[in-house]
Amino acid sequence: MKLGIDVESGENSFEEFIRAALKSSSTLPGISLFLIGNSLKIKKSFPVIDEYPNIYLINSNSVIGMDEAPLRAVKSKKDSSVVVGTKLLKNGTIDIFFSPGNTGATVASSILNIGRIHGIKKPAIAAFFPRQGLGETLILDIGANPDCTVENLYHNALLGKLFYKMLYKTENPRIGLLNMGKEHGKGRYNLKKSFSLLNSIEGFIGNVEGYNVFNSSVDVVVCDGFTGNSILKTAEACKDLFINTAHEIIEEKRRNSVLSNLFKFKKAAKWYKNKFTEKLIPEFYGAAPLLGVNGTVLVGHGACKEADLINAILFAKKLYELDFLKNIKQDLKKIL
Amino acid sequence: MKLGIDVESGENSFEEFIRAALKSSSTLPGISLFLIGNSLKIKKSFPVIDEYPNIYLINSNSVIGMDEAPLRAVKSKKDSSVVVGTKLLKNGTIDIFFSPGNTGATVASSILNIGRIHGIKKPAIAAFFPRQGLGETLILDIGANPDCTVENLYHNALLGKLFYKMLYKTENPRIGLLNMGKEHGKGRYNLKKSFSLLNSIEGFIGNVEGYNVFNSSVDVVVCDGFTGNSILKTAEACKDLFINTAHEIIEEKRRNSVLSNLFKFKKAAKWYKNKFTEKLIPEFYGAAPLLGVNGTVLVGHGACKEADLINAILFAKKLYELDFLKNIKQDLKKIL
Numbered sequence: 001m002k003l004g005i006d007v008e009s010g011e012n013s014f015e016e017f018i019r020a021a022l023k024s025s026s027t028l029p030g031i032s033l034f035l036i037g038n039s040l041k042i043k044k045s046f047p048v049i050d051e052y053p054n055i056y057l058i059n060s061n062s063v064i065g066m067d068e069a070p071l072r073a074v075k076s077k078k079d080s081s082v083v084v085g086t087k088l089l090k091n092g093t094i095d096i097f098f099s100p101g102n103t104g105a106t107v108a109s110s111i112l113n114i115g116r117i118h119g120i121k122k123p124a125i126a127a128f129f130p131r132q133g134l135g136e137t138l139i140l141d142i143g144a145n146p147d148c149t150v151e152n153l154y155h156n157a158l159l160g161k162l163f164y165k166m167l168y169k170t171e172n173p174r175i176g177l178l179n180m181g182k183e184h185g186k187g188r189y190n191l192k193k194s195f196s197l198l199n200s201i202e203g204f205i206g207n208v209e210g211y212n213v214f215n216s217s218v219d220v221v222v223c224d225g226f227t228g229n230s231i232l233k234t235a236e237a238c239k240d241l242f243i244n245t246a247h248e249i250i251e252e253k254r255r256n257s258v259l260s261n262l263f264k265f266k267k268a269a270k271w272y273k274n275k276f277t278e279k280l281i282p283e284f285y286g287a288a289p290l291l292g293v294n295g296t297v298l299v300g301h302g303a304c305k306e307a308d309l310i311n312a313i314l315f316a317k318k319l320y321e322l323d324f325l326k327n328i329k330q331d332l333k334k335i336l
Numbered sequence: 337m338k339l340g341i342d343v344e345s346g347e348n349s350f351e352e353f354i355r356a357a358l359k360s361s362s363t364l365p366g367i368s369l370f371l372i373g374n375s376l377k378i379k380k381s382f383p384v385i386d387e388y389p390n391i392y393l394i395n396s397n398s399v400i401g402m403d404e405a406p407l408r409a410v411k412s413k414k415d416s417s418v419v420v421g422t423k424l425l426k427n428g429t430i431d432i433f434f435s436p437g438n439t440g441a442t443v444a445s446s447i448l449n450i451g452r453i454h455g456i457k458k459p460a461i462a463a464f465f466p467r468q469g470l471g472e473t474l475i476l477d478i479g480a481n482p483d484c485t486v487e488n489l490y491h492n493a494l495l496g497k498l499f500y501k502m503l504y505k506t507e508n509p510r511i512g513l514l515n516m517g518k519e520h521g522k523g524r525y526n527l528k529k530s531f532s533l534l535n536s537i538e539g540f541i542g543n544v545e546g547y548n549v550f551n552s553s554v555d556v557v558v559c560d561g562f563t564g565n566s567i568l569k570t571a572e573a574c575k576d577l578f579i580n581t582a583h584e585i586i587e588e589k590r591r592n593s594v595l596s597n598l599f600k601f602k603k604a605a606k607w608y609k610n611k612f613t614e615k616l617i618p619e620f621y622g623a624a625p626l627l628g629v630n631g632t633v634l635v636g637h638g639a640c641k642e643a644d645l646i647n648a649i650l651f652a653k654k655l656y657e658l659d660f661l662k663n664i665k666q667d668l669k670k671i672l
Contacts (some may be wrong), residue, residue: 132580146524180479180565181352183403188562210569214577223566226524229516230563231570233546238574239552241616244468246582249611252478253604268589275585280577302373 001030001319001320003313004094004186007037008063008102011302014038018046020309025052031317034058034094036081060084063101066302070104074112081174082106086113096316098287098309100300107144107290114295117329119336122148123292124156124225125299126163127232128282133216137281138164139178142232144290148224152192153177157201159291160220162331166322167284173219175201176208177228183207198222239280244278286311290317296325337366339649340430343373345400345437347638350374356645361390365568367653370394370430372417396420399437403640406440409563410448418442422449423544425631432652434623434645435497436636443480443626450631453665455672458484459628460492460561461531461635462499464618469552472618474500475514477561478568482628484560489530493537495627496556498667501618502658509555512536512544514563519543534558582612587647622647625655631662 005020007017012038021033032054035042039059042049049055061079064070075084085097086109099106107123116123124141131137140160145152157175164173178196179187184195198204205218210231212218223231250269286308287298296319298311342352350373357369368390370379376392378385386392395413400406403629410419432663435442443459466478467473476496481488494512500509506551513534515523520531522543534540541554546567548554586605618649622635622644632655636648 040452069521106611119463130577132577146516162370178566180482180562181402185405208570211568211576214573227563227566228517230514230546230559231566234549234567234570235546235574237547237550238571238578240547241466241468242574242578245612245615249608249615252611267380272589275588276581277583279585 001095002032002034002094002319003099004034004036004058004088005087005309006085006099007035007242008060008220009096009099009105010300010304011066011333012098012305013113016304017309018042018049019160020056020313021305022046022049022052023051023306024310024313028313028317030297031222031313032056033313034088036085044174047259055310055330057089058084060321064105066102067106070100070102070108073102074105082111083111084257085332086295086297087204088117089297092112095320096296097297098298098300098312098316100302100304100309102142103143103299105224106297106299110290110293110295110297111227114293114297117292117294117332119332120155120159120292123290124152124159125228125290126286127228127288128284128304129213130282131214131216135168135216135219136284137213137216137219137221137224139213139221139228140291141223142228142288143225146224146226146229147192150190150193150197153222153224155292157198157204157220157222158260158332158335159328160222161201161203162328163289164220166324170219174217175204175220175222176206176218177204178221178223179207179209180230180294182205182209194222213247217310239336243276249308253318258306284315284318287315289324294325294329337432337653338370339366339374339537339652340370340424340433341392341645342417342421342433342435343371343378344396345435346439346636346640347402347436348388350378350639351381352386352640352642352643354378356649358385358388359383359392360646360649364649365390366652368392369649370424371422372396372421375415394420394507395426400441402438404438404441406438406444409438410441410444418445419449421634422446422457422631423655425633426450431656432632432634434634434636434648434652436638436640436645439635440518442633442635446629446631446633448627453630454627455544456491456495458488459490460488460495461624461626462496463564463624464620465549465571465672466616466618467550467552470557471504471552473502473549473552473555473557473566473619474590475549475557475559475564476627477559478564478624482560482562482565484525484526486529486533489526489558489560490533491628493534493540493556493558494668495664495670496558497537497539499627500556500627502663503654504555504658506555508539509539509541509559510553511556512542512548512554512568513540514557514559515543515545515566517543518545561567564620574583579612593647598641604657620654623651625660627664629664630661632656
């Protein structure tokens with residue numbers, strides 16, 4: 001697998017990404033990593049990089065900022081890491097491209113440079129959420145397309161289903177339409193119309209709500225990119241609130257512990273924290289695929305760190321081994 | 337204060353509500369409670385109710401179900417608890433009306449029977465979310481109006497601001513527009529247009545995201561009813577996921593505890609749970625006001641239980657003492 005990594009566009013320093021690349025290159029010798037960014041700067045900070053036979057530096061001269069208007073930036077900054085990355089994907093230099101930068105720019109550059117899969121009007125980003133019980137819940141779109149038409153929602157459902165099937169090797173994942181109530185006829189006008197169209201997909205179980213996402217009663221949740229983005233950010237913020245609140249409480253307890261119990265207490269607190277994190281981090285985290293474009297593009301969190309990128313690389317490897325793009329295109333061809 | 341309570345429309349049995357009413361009527365002797373439902377059934381289950389001088393039974397003959405189309409149900413079931421309640425509010429028998437039933441029906445019946453405040457096109461439901469640090473964050477709309485126009489969002493901002501000011505006695509709460517990024521120009525077309533209009537409101541701090549809701553960087557979060565509803569339900573479901581996960585982990589720890597430590601362990605686990613709940617439950621919970629209608633209407637959670645109603649009654653009392661409706665109408669008159 002040849003994976004291109006945009007090391008410049010994230011919120012964190014490029015050094016986080018280089019460290020992750022060096023580690024992964026040693027543990028996964030069969031892959032080639034193409035690091036897209038300021039090559040001189042990278043070499044200066046990591047002179048050892050020349051000794052890694054499976055790491056290549058691809059120079060890019062500019063960066064698209066998080067606050068830039070996506071389409072305008074992509075058109076004017078042709079030498080930016082994200083534009084260079086999608087072009088490398090187009091010409092076959094790399095098999096998969098990962099960027100933690102401005103999501104809108106990654107979407108726009110992907111559409112402009114690699115195009116969409118035949119029949120798909122707008123791509124969608126799909127992310128996994130943790131849940132009680134086995135497995136994870138896939139939500140799409142989480143931010144590629146804020147205003148979804150009925151057709152866009154139908155395509156999201158198809159893309160999500162095919163992706164989930166491939167990854168979890170399950171024949172008929174349960175697909176739900178996110179709405180304000182489970183009854184048909186609830187919510188926005190667009191959703192009422194989408195309900196009938198989605199009903200033609202095998203596995204469609206009707207409208208779902210927030211609690212379904214987390215209680216294992218649905219596998220693929222279909223929504224527009226604005227709602228998905230709001231849900232994702234709310235869930236992340238809730239996680240922080242809960243973890244910080246738990247910390248405060250543990251700290252309060254610690255202050256009241258007698259000295260002799262302190263070591264034992266600290267050990268227990270650490271054990272709880274690790275267990276909690278382990279249970280709540282989805283298996284496939286660190287990157288979310290942009291489904292519907294004619295190439296394998298992975299979108300990372302803006303605040304992506306070393307550990308996230310290491311996981312994103314493993315996820316990319318998994319998609320490569322599954323022959324993700326070829327399969328999803330073949331499956332879509334039969335339907336659309 | 338004369339408070340009307342719809343005891344029939346919630347998901348839980350009417351008995352939950354009657355028990356809450358009996359308790360509150362004893363602890364808050366200055367209030368009068370009008371229980372709207374099947375009077376015969378209530379008397380049969382609670383013969384003692386006749387002895388309460390400040391509880392009145394108002395008979396209603398039908399109930400609007402959670403899955404009924406709101407407007408049609410309100411028009412056809414004129415003797416339903418929610419229609420009877422809003423009519424009592426209209427004719428001044430009660431000062432405040434509470435219903436835990438079909439939200440759409442409560443909204444429709446309020447608009448039809450008591451009307452809107454002059455200048456407001458669509459009412460909005462406002463709910464408090466817990467956050468790190470002091471205070472709580474108000475989000476509106478959480479479900480009255482799924483498709484908001486630019487003007488609706490502007491009205492939501494005004495209503496939210498006035499409500500927050502009154503309740504927290506703060507002059508300029510910070511108002512944010514929920515969006516996919518903090519930069520102006522992000523997200524849906526409607527939101528880009530709303531940004532400029534909201535900018536004319538003192539206290540407007542621009543776009544906000546999920547994490548702002550929970551980290552005390554904004555006081556009033558403006559969004560459409562579909563997004564707000566999705567956020568609310570996601571946050572509730574996340575809370576369940578976290579608490580259940582913590583339970584599982586504690587259970588695992590307990591199984592590995594030696595018998596002599598078991599009592600001590602159970603005591604500690606209970607302490608943690610109580611602390612956690614105490615820190616995460618907002619002060620004003622149990623009911624959310626329907627802002628923008630010409631009366632004080634409180635919407636309860638469908639799964640509302642005894643403790644929630646007791647808190648809703650305290651909240652109603654607070655609004656009554658603040659002369660909520662008169663004040664919000666006076667303030668709005670100066671702006672619209």
